[in-house]
Amino acid sequence: MTSKRAESGAxxxxxxxxxxxxxxxxxxxxxxxxxxxxxxxxxxxMAVAFPSGGAxxxxxxxxxxxxxxxxxxxxxxxxxxxxxxxxxTDELRxxxxxxxxxxxxxxxxxxxxxxETRDESRLAKFVVDDVLKRLAGRVDPWTASEDRVRVAGxxxxxxxxxxxxxxxxxxxGMWGLGFSIVQARxxxxxxxxxxxxxxxxxxxxxxxxxxxxxxxxxxxVPLGFGILVLGVPFNxxxxxxxxxSIIGALAFGALGLLAASRARTIEAISGIMNVIMLxxxxxxxxxxxxxxFPEVAQPFIxxxxxxxxxxxxxxxxxxxxxxxxxxxxxxxLAGWTVVPFxxxxxxxKWR
Amino acid sequence: xxxxxxxxxxxxVKRYGSVLAVDGLSLTVNRGECFGLLGPNxxxxxxxxxxxxxxxxxxxGRVEVLGLTWASxxxxxxxxxxxxxxxxxxSEKLSVRETLRMFRAFYDEGRTVDELLALVDxxxxxxxWVGKLSGGQKQRLALACAxxxxxxIIFLDEPTTGLDPQSRRQLWDLLSRFRTGGGxxxxxxxxxDEAELLCDxxxxxxxxxxxxxxxxxxxxxxxxxxRVVTHQGxxxxxxxxxxxxxxxxx
Numbered sequence: 001m002t003s004k005r006a007e008s009g010a011x012x013x014x015x016x017x018x019x020x021x022x023x024x025x026x027x028x029x030x031x032x033x034x035x036x037x038x039x040x041x042x043x044x045x046m047a048v049a050f051p052s053g054g055a056x057x058x059x060x061x062x063x064x065x066x067x068x069x070x071x072x073x074x075x076x077x078x079x080x081x082x083x084x085x086x087x088x089t090d091e092l093r094x095x096x097x098x099x100x101x102x103x104x105x106x107x108x109x110x111x112x113x114x115x116e117t118r119d120e121s122r123l124a125k126f127v128v129d130d131v132l133k134r135l136a137g138r139v140d141p142w143t144a145s146e147d148r149v150r151v152a153g154x155x156x157x158x159x160x161x162x163x164x165x166x167x168x169x170x171x172x173g174m175w176g177l178g179f180s181i182v183q184a185r186x187x188x189x190x191x192x193x194x195x196x197x198x199x200x201x202x203x204x205x206x207x208x209x210x211x212x213x214x215x216x217x218x219x220x221v222p223l224g225f226g227i228l229v230l231g232v233p234f235n236x237x238x239x240x241x242x243x244x245s246i247i248g249a250l251a252f253g254a255l256g257l258l259a260a261s262r263a264r265t266i267e268a269i270s271g272i273m274n275v276i277m278l279x280x281x282x283x284x285x286x287x288x289x290x291x292x293f294p295e296v297a298q299p300f301i302x303x304x305x306x307x308x309x310x311x312x313x314x315x316x317x318x319x320x321x322x323x324x325x326x327x328x329x330x331x332x333l334a335g336w337t338v339v340p341f342x343x344x345x346x347x348x349k350w351r
Numbered sequence: 352x353x354x355x356x357x358x359x360x361x362x363x364v365k366r367y368g369s370v371l372a373v374d375g376l377s378l379t380v381n382r383g384e385c386f387g388l389l390g391p392n393x394x395x396x397x398x399x400x401x402x403x404x405x406x407x408x409x410x411x412g413r414v415e416v417l418g419l420t421w422a423s424x425x426x427x428x429x430x431x432x433x434x435x436x437x438x439x440x441x442s443e444k445l446s447v448r449e450t451l452r453m454f455r456a457f458y459d460e461g462r463t464v465d466e467l468l469a470l471v472d473x474x475x476x477x478x479x480w481v482g483k484l485s486g487g488q489k490q491r492l493a494l495a496c497a498x499x500x501x502x503x504i505i506f507l508d509e510p511t512t513g514l515d516p517q518s519r520r521q522l523w524d525l526l527s528r529f530r531t532g533g534g535x536x537x538x539x540x541x542x543x544d545e546a547e548l549l550c551d552x553x554x555x556x557x558x559x560x561x562x563x564x565x566x567x568x569x570x571x572x573x574x575x576x577x578r579v580v581t582h583q584g585x586x587x588x589x590x591x592x593x594x595x596x597x598x599x600x601x
Contacts, residue, residue, distance in 0.1 A: 009464035197429035
């Protein structure tokens with residue numbers, strides 16, 4: 001009747017706990033969607049929003065009936081410039097919603113109506129000003145010869161894709177671990193496990209290990225899509241990419257464990273997750289460079305795990321950086337793994 | 352320590368805020384005995400059994416399990432006890448076999464997964480998801496998880512609540528077989544017939560302390576209930592006479 005574990009049909013506790021977590025994940029359609037389908041949809045959206053090679057178009061508004069005027073024709077014949085007729089009563093709305101970047105109010109000289117805090121509007125002003133002054137007979141003292149080069153990896157989309165990969169690693173790690181643990185706590189499964197000889201550390205480690213199993217598609221799908229479809233360059237080594245992804249996933253897994261260490265309801269864990277993740281979505285430079293924030297904030301921003309992960313991913317993908325070149329970022333991520341994991345083990349509520 | 356009682360507690364007290372859930376409760380369970388904690392909902396049965404299981408710390412009092420204390424021998428005790436909690440929902444999307452494999456993995460020694468499946472008669476359901484099981488099958492699986500490490504003592508908190516009569520009898524059979532193998536059982540219940548049939552001794556608990564403790568037969572005899580063919584005295588009568596309430600009163 002009595003047999004050792006080796007002959008019992010069960011593997012080691014860590015293996016069995018990891019397998020259980022993986023099985024539950026694979027049997028949860030919603031989790032599968034967020035992990036595998038969402039990154040693809042996100043990438044497709046990127047492809048639509050950033051058609052390859054497209055420089056930004058300048059959208060200029062003129063009064064109705066002006067399109068056929070010399071001014072309208074001169075503008076329309078300028079490449080990269082789109083002319084729209086906008087009624088005077090509709091101007092402000094059109095500017096606000098980005099339908100046009102600049103309005104030309106006829107007159108002698110004409111008036112440019114635009115929002116100077118918007119980059120695209122300032123660009124429109126220079127383009128329009130150039131066209132209109134030439135039309136008025138300006139003679140340029142000289143014309144510079146232009147040497148147009150395309151630096152691979154300099155487009156916004158090149159910069160954005162590694163950021164999105166980092167954001168996905170953060171989201172999957174935190175939501176995936178957080179929800180499953182709170183659910184296990186709600187159904188008193190954690191308490192039942194505590195009544196067995198299971199080691200707490202094995203349970204928490206199993207959650208982290210299982211989380212790594214789904215890391216590869218999360219990174220490869222959006223990045224591969226970016227490389228193959230959007231022409232994002234890949235200058236780094238696969239090994240460096242894998243290492244950065246793994247340590248990033250461990251850091252956010254550990255943070256997910258800590259976030260879920262005491263929460264008892266889905267509402268509570270959702271709130272905690274948002275408090276942790278929202279600042280990083282804004283500060284860590286996923287969608288726009290964190291250099292936009294004041295100098296005093298920079299040391300703090302650099303210490304955030306998402307900043308370290310996104311910067312490390314960009315360096316690997318775009319600059320071909322080796323691991324040793326970003327030791328400090330990896331150290332930051334390692335710190336965000338070890339400290340939250342230790343705290344989670346200490347504060348975890350099993351009941 | 353080999354001769355120590357299976358379970359022994361003295362003067363247990365547990366407060367939840369201003370509510371005194373357990374109020375100076377003491378009892379001893381001998382080895383090989385089936386002991387029942389009987390009482391209405393809110394009497395302190397679950398709090399008591401969870402203190403004995405080492406899942407709750409009492410505010411006062413002393414607990415010894417197999418002669419050992421939770422503070423000094425938690426790991427050893429966990430290997431030697433089997434526990435079924437009242438409210439646990441096992442993961443619905445794991446199969447019966449996967450669930451048992453996980454629980455079996457926690458114990459250094461014990462039955463094989465196949466033996467456990469056969470023991471609780473779930474061999475034909477081995478590959479079904481837990482969510483697809485009937486109430487009785489789920490309780491048998493929970494019992495199998497408790498038996499995975501060949502425990503000396505099993506703790507069962509309302510093991511048959513909500514089960515149909517046939518499932519209850521099936522579970523009673525399993526518990527009787529565990530007794531035959533020399534195991535000790537501590538269970539809570541508010542079913543009188545269950546306590547009369549299974550338990551060597553019962554403690555009737557009300558408002559956090561023991562108000563009567565004896566064999567079911569002695570308790571019924573002390574009551575002096577009329578033993579005529581149409582109405583035999585039951586533990587239900589004992590409880591009503593002791594507390595003035597019915598056991599199922601909420």
